[in-house]
Amino acid sequence: MRKEAYDIIGMHCAACSSSVERVTRKLPGVSRSEVNLTTGVLSIEYDESQTAPEDIVKKVEKAGFGCKPKEERGQAKPKEEIDEGALELQRTKRNLIGAIVTTVILLYASMGQMLPTPLPLPDILSMKTHPVNYAITQILLTIPVLWFGRSYMISGLKALWHRNPNMDSLVAIGSSCSFLYSLAMTYLISDVPHHVHHLYYESGAVVLTLIMVGKFLESRNVQKTKGAITRLMDLRPDVAILAESGTEVPTATLKAGDLILVKPGAKIAADGNVTKGESSVNEAMLTGESLPVEKAEGSSVIGGSINGDGVLYVSVTRVGEDSTLSKIIRFVEDAQGKKAPISRVADKVAGVFVPVVIVIAILAAAAWLIAGQDFPFALRVFTTVLVIACPCALGLATPTAIMVGTGLGASNGILIRSGEALEITHKTSAVVLDKTGTVTEGKPAVTEILPLGMEENALLALAAGVESVSQHPLASAIVEEAKHRELSAQDAPEKFENLSGRGLRAETAHGTILAGNRRLMEESGVDLTALEADAARLSALAQTPMYFAKNGTLLGLISVADQVKPSSAEAIAALKAQNIRTVLLTGDNRAAAEVIAAQVGVDEVVAEVLPEEKAGIIRRLQEEGQTVMMVGDGINDAPALAQADIGCAIGNGSDVAIESAQVILMRGDLKDVARAIRLSRLTIRNIKQNLFWAFCYNTVGIPIAAGALYLSHGLLLTPMLAGAAMSLSSISVVGNALRLGRRKLL
Template sequence: MTTKTYPVTGMTCAACAAAVKRAVSRLEGVETSEVNIATEKMDVVYDEARLSFDTIKKAVEDAGYGLVDEPRTKKVELMVEGMTCAACSAAVERVTKRLDGVADAQVNLTTGRGVFEYDPSKVKLSELKAAIEDAGYTPRDIEGEKTRDFEQERRARELRNMRNRLITAAVFAAPVLYIAMSHMFPGLHIPIPQFMSPQAHPLVFALVQLFLTIPVIIAGSRFFTRGFKTLFKGAPNMDTLVAIGTGSAFLYSLFATVRVYLGDEMFAMSLYFESAAVVITLVMLGKYLEAASKGKTSDAIKKLLQLRPTTATVEKDGRELEVPLDEVSVGDIVVVRPGAAFPVDGVVVDGVTTADESMLTGESLPVDKQPGSEVTGGSINGEGLVRFKATRVGGDTALSKIIRLVEDAQGKKAPIAKLADVVSGWFVPVVLGIAVVAAVAWALGGKDFNFVLTIFVSVLVIACPCALGLATPTAIMVGTGKGAELGILIKGGEALETTHKIDTVVLDKTGTITEGKPRLTDIRLYGAYDEAGALALAASSERGSEHPIARAIVEDAETRGLDLTKPESFKAVPGRGIDALVGGVRVLAGNLKLMRENNIDTAAADRDAEALSGAGRTLMYIAAGGQLMALMAASDTVKPSSRAAIERLKKLGIQVWMITGDNKATAQAIAGEVGVDNVLSDVLPQDKAGEVKRLQEAGRKVAMVGDGINDAPALVQADVGLAIGTGTDVAVESADVVLMRGDLNEVPAAVALSRATIRNIRQNLFWAFIYNTIGIPFAAGVVYLFGGPLLSPIFAGAAMAFSSVSVVTNALRLKRFKVRQ
């Protein structure tokens, strides 16, 4: 099965998204399809052997919409120096078009520039430049490679088109409304020229409105083309409601104009041109504001994209060359000057500086960098000039992964959206039915045609499935984007929604509550070895271990300059320690369980063990030749933010647990230091997931916070897994939320952001449901039945435009979310 994401064009409301999903899901070979109205994209999982893109595209087009295949080519604009005549520009075009992978080349002699479209998988930009140079000309970059994001360009073009159409509609709708108001509100005595007075010249009065309304109908033609196309396909959408409503008003007004022409001047008082023109204009205004606001919901991704420089300075053969970002390869030596952005990920080889990583991690303080330090593409270099070796480029960089993760998250729906999706699928047909039933009922009640038409048009125009469809995805887009700004990467709507329900947080001790870098503090001896000999033997046996305490022992021995030997054999005993052979001596290093399982007498160390554990030390027993040799203790520094973060979690009403493999005394000491009341000690790595499950079985909604490979099963088992971003890739991949700074304060921040986002979604859904629940009966004349006013189609259109804009605007309030300390 293949998973692809395609932009969908022509969608205006949730009913459109439901229709596209329905059309694609019916295809043989499609496993699942999800359509997001906010991002205007479709995720489809299908079998490429049974189904092609063209088949999917045809199904979407048959439903009345469009499907855009992501472009396989890139465009680059280059300055071409040395051209003197038309033959020169033709030569450049000719030599570049010969290259396999160049789709198009257009060179302008007057400007000295060329635009080249090429497939990066077949031909490199450097090869294209080399071909130009071989032809006798000099290619130069124009502010680096001007490759534009296809999707952003399409949306910008669409927004410009919407604005131009809106301006056209408004220019012609305003005079129609002014003219119509003269007879709608005769008491206002609105002046209009005598030659178009409805009393003196009713035909001119009607024809002027007709000719002014036609440009508005043309400007809003999409409502009619899309609306009727989807209606005939059996999947009506919001465009259908607008098209039928305004179309009915326009056609009746056209009929009335004909009657006026035939001499029935009373029909001059029964024109609805202003309803058609103004409603179309108001709906277009609403759609334009909605589209502009939706663009703001993805500001977080735009900011991340802007962090990437377009070029990099690469050192080759002692020379510095400025090359496009795509040309940087793993292993290249890249030079970064003060104030410039690091173009890709790498390791510093020369120079000392600081880096501003705030846009990636949310951490405002600059981070020191020296030879051996890792740097991240997109971070800003401080005062120093540095050279670094590229280790990750292109889509493998941390920034690219963050952007991809945020984009994926913004496209995933939350479970809370399911009800709105179901309602949206049936909404338009139901509204059409209500409009017909209401119109027929009032007609049977003896009302004239004008009254019945007003009811029919008002019901169709006031109904707003858009508000329902946008309620959830817009809030999720803004919420996940805000999280990215704060260094909290949330992997989708479901993770965001589940996080707000969390009532229990389980914190792994090492690397989460503590720094994860313990140092050796104590050595107690019980055998024939002196301290140096015991430490050398222990360190030699531990050289193959990844355990933090083992690393602390090895580092201490190396600091003292002790000679370490390579063990003849080495075996890790999960959850216990290691079993090694060093210089012919069998060495056991690990916890008390390892000693007991190998019948090592540890009685001599009991008093020391109790005292060191009580002081919060982590213990490691060392046995050599079947006898206890030493007890070594290490201390791991508690992160400065841990205690405050745990206090904040408690204030949010969350129960906090600490899970560790340490013995009870050591665990209780650390827990007491940071304010954790519930401790799970002596837990083997493979048992962490079981402890999480036990809490879940007790009815708790559990979040697990960890950073190591051994935390991955527990992260998956938990309702929400939160990985410390400075931890292992396995932990990060297993988690639902990634905390980029490695700061425990991000855990309560993630919970608070989730709660704020879900609260925002509920507000949006409440408004969308209430608006339609009250608005549709009002438009159908229920309030009029009890002596209230009759709703004009114009006010109905204004209300509909306001409803969808208000939902998006409310979602944008999340951008102001701040973490409370």
């Protein structure tokens, strides 16, 4: 079997990607065909003895899309792709605005004359006194709408021509027939003015405009997910410094074995091992560890992480597609391309409903012609069937409930990106929680101050004065605590020296002050006996004790740790009350994870995992039959958020995490996870009610439109009545959806 990837050109929605999958799966020897709408890539596996690459390209092109072998992506190309996508989205938005404005004017001109009290309109355009002008005005307003939505019309007709009809096909036929029928009536108005009542220009325009709104929202979401991948790419620096020559080279040219120099504050260009130097490295964006990790000779580093205040010499071990960052990007791309069940259902409905409706319309028209009716009668039946079957009620059943549901969520600080997210969320059986920034605050804070021979605030003021010159997160925590207590920093350093991996030495007006870890104190001969037991106790609680000494004498210690959010334990209890399994997933060390888990009461702890391993844990739970929601806030969570059935991001987290997730908790309150699940269940129930009534409408309406009651009761719907019935079905669906907005969440 041969595996290949192709760039697909011209896709703008899920229906497009489904069409490509459908036609390529029909090729002989194809065992797998999947399209990632986010990246525009077709991944296909086939027997090359039965199908050739040219056959794949021809098949896709015949379906109306461009197709070419996937190009290798360079460093800068993703940004170019995103820019191009953004420009396309802007064009789509302009077309949508034009269609909406023109349709509103068209509705005013056409429907305004039919109200009990007609809306003001110049007499020269009046339906009663100048019917021809009235009709021509509608033509002139409808043509721009058809032009603005031409891509969907063309797409639908193309799909129909290639015997691969979708919902676009039904919309294209319905809008075209409404326009052409109205055009014929306009031609006859001069002889029979009464035909002015049989114009349906606005029906086709409104349907097409509504479709454009839905397509625009879908395209915008796709563009946002592409933005997450771009931000991940931005983590990789453009250049690296070769240690031997000191010259800058493009990061893309690095190869395994190269020795690079990483200056203080610079991004590490590639995965590797430290051969010389000591420093602290901020890996939070990749591992989720809230505290910098100390690196020395022999330590491994990750490309994209940020060096602290020391100089490092790094021997490159992994580059290109093998690097940790590239793997994260690949995980996000692959996982974001997953199809949700609602998309598959829509594909099936389109594949059956559309051709069935078209066949019914043709057969009904043909039957009446054979029965002796004239062509206008048959055309009216044909158009009426298409108009009454136009998927407004079916199309509105889901999006209106989603619109109201997402609005209800937004008013409660819960943002939900799509209907797919709402559909899956109600099935959640396991919630996986990132530790840092999700269950905990995500930044270190002072937990205990233990002074020796001085007041607690005096030690804190002295420590804040010394640490004010450091950019280390632990130092920032001490400075912030002093500010919170409204203490003035004491003994500001006249000179200071950062000691990589240990702390700092400061010269003040009152002597030499050391601030740092046990290693620094032992190297300087400071006796730590008085605080040994306390330090051990704090370390067991996954806290970081920082010692302070003056002129060789221990002054005390200040403990710093990432603290649990006040609402975390209550939120997890609410999930467990719904029989939802809870898992704490973190790249942090197991001791710290176990301490946090004990405080909040989760069912399971998985610690010391890399970002790509997090996605693997999610897959394991899915293979066990769990519907998994992942809750996280960092770049390191992006693969897991995308891999999960539902990714849920904390609103104050990283942009990548937010853009990789389908649900965003704007308030950062974990209790909103349970509320989101409740919201999903209410919305899905409403959608099912809407779909039931929409299907009932079509089941009853289509036979009547085809003339089932004409012979027995003389009842035959006109396109105008069909349009009214279609509108009433839509109103009932919308009305039911609006009830959802009055419901209460947990």
